[in-house]
Amino acid sequence: MDLIKDYSSDDSEETKEEDREEGQLIPVIAPLNIYSQNYSAHHNMSSIFLYIPWNPPLRVVSQLKSISNNIVNELRKNLPSEVSDKYNWRLIGVPSKTAEGSFSITNNFMLRNYHISLCPNIRGDQDKIQKYIENFQYTVSRMKVPGELVTPDHSEAERIQNINRILFKETEKTASKQKNYISLRLGNSLSLFRSNSSNNLFVTGKIRMDPSSRRFFDSMETAITHNVNLLDVTKEGSTDQKQTYHISLIVGEFKGLRPKRNEIEQIKKIIENMNISKQLSEIPINVDQIKISELSVKHLSHDIRFRI
Incomplete structure (x- = not known):
């Protein structure tokens, strides 16, 4: 996907990079969906997609839906109808009700939930891809996460306590129910990406990069690249482009033949x-795997818990 524009975050280092890139299209970045069918064109080839899933609590989901609906309303209100009519705006994190397009309820390869893409799809011989999965599982399970990012989540313990109160049960010790998460934040502005294959648009919130989160993502990028080189598999798209970490909020499914740059x-x-900016900065992103x-046709997945 091509980055239409990387709006500035509150990180000064990123701002300098964006100034240098002003007015330019950034080359292909990681796909924001997993419905690529590349594996089917190669009899002995496999393809994998690496991402961090994010399952926000209902309160945060409500905030995200409110933000996303406001964005869609602004687009519909301010765009000329001949431009607006070229897109179907779909909210990420909302169950699909359509039978058409990539968001179709029958499209099992569309990742409709909130997530952070880690890299473009990785493709190679089936045996090498299976070895890649094993190696990466081993590396991540032993990866040291910066302590500043680790935070306890009391929501599960509170949920159990509330249920016990309703059922008039004695409140049990819930310390063992408490989980640790890696706590990330969104930057204070939105970014717009375009798919280089479908011409769909993606409205995203960029992950805020402070020194701790930068170390965290750099460690994963090192592990990804090391195993790509070790096993001689391929990362699709540009290999020299720095990954931009973000969470998609809205997908604009393009219905025309060819989008116009001015549109x-x-x-x-x-x-x-x-x-x-205030609404975005208030969104907590707690992840753990x-x-x-x-x-593939079977659509297998592997979960790797962080060591936290």
């Missing part, structure tokens, strides 16, 4: 002018 610029400008999805 995309109109969409970008509307998103850029939205003042939602990586998923590896095998892009």
Whole structure:
């Protein structure tokens, strides 16, 4: 996917990079979905997609839906109808009700839940891909996470206590129910990406990069690249492009033949002018694992818990 524009976050280092890239299209970045069918064109080839799933609590889901609906309303209100009509705006994290397009309820390869893509799809011989999965599982399970990012989540313990009160049960000790999570944050602005294959648009919130989160993502990027080189498998797309970590909020499914650059610029400008920095910065992102999805007919997946 091509980055239409990387809006500035509150990280000064990123701001300098964005200044250098002003007005340029950034080359292909990681796909924001997993419905690639590349594996089917190669008899002995496999393809995998690496991402961090995010399952926010209902309160946060409600906040995200409110933000996303506000964005869609702004786009529909401010875009000319001939531009707006070219897109079906779909909210991530909301069950699909459509029978058409990539968001179709029958499309089992579409990742509709919130997630952070870690890299483009990785492709190679089936045996090598299976070895890659084993190696990466081993590496991540032993990877040291910066202590500043680790935070306890009391929600499960509180849920059990509330149920016990309703049932008039004695409140049990719930310390063992408490889980640790890696706590991340969104930056204070939105980014717009375009799929280089479908021309779909993705409205995303970029992950805020402080020194601790940068070390965390750098460790994963090192592990991903090391095993790609070790096993001689392929990372699709540009190999020299720095990964931009983000969470998709909205997908604009393109219905036309070819998008016009000036129309995309109109969409970008509307998103850029939205003042939602406070709302974005209040969203907590607590994660605890990586998923590896095998892009095959069986659609297998592997969960890897972080050592936290």
